Amino acid sequence: MIAKQRRPYAVGAAVAWLSAGLAYLTLEGIAAAAFRPHYSYAHNFISNLGIPSDDSPLAWLMNTAFAVQGTLFLVGAILAVRAVKARKAGLFLTFAAANAVGNLLIAAFHSGPASHANGTAGVHAIGAVLAIVGGNAAILAGSRIVSGWHRKVSVALGAFGLLSFVLFVIELTASSALPLGILERCSVYSITAWQLFMAAWLPSRRPTL
Secondary structure, three states: OOEEEHHHHHHHHHHHHHHHHHHHHHHHHHHHHOOOOOOOOOOOOOOHHHHOOOOOHHHHHHHHHHHHHHHHHHHHHHHHHHHOOOOOHHHHHHHHHHHHHHHHHHHOOOOHHHHHHOOOOHHHHHHHHHHHHHHHHHHHHHHOOOHHHHHHHHHHHHHHHHHHHHHHHHHOOOOOOOEOOOOEEHHHHHHHHHHHHHHHHHHHOOEEE
């Protein structure tokens, strides 16, 4: 349960995470629809949508999605910790901050041939690792906030996201024919799913005096 005076923090966290998840999925969908000649969720990388080019005329929209996601993920984490008055939340907030920094780096430094030419490909890669690993690690660390079966859901989502990213990296280096787009999205959408899950869970906690 959440103390009555801390309930505004819970509502704020829910709004931040709900907004982050819905905004990310919506903006990604719009950017993908405008991609030329065709964008495949199964085979194309997410970062392809953020490369300013004739192929991705709405790249700025995808990069906005990255920035909004990272910022609101951290804001929601800070508010959630205040709402439940969580102890030992430093690790959770650290990983949430890593996710925020990673998403902002992805939004600012893009992948593709141009990034290799100007030397920013490495920065983009670092951003991707921070965003994906940081986000899923934050889910695992933040599982202490919830209880009962809700905690199990959090642990499952975080573990699934990290495992998906490990498989993605392995298959990427092995030049496998597996759908890399799906593996990458599993490691990212686990974070989105957790945000939406937490947005529904936090406000449902009964207030106490």
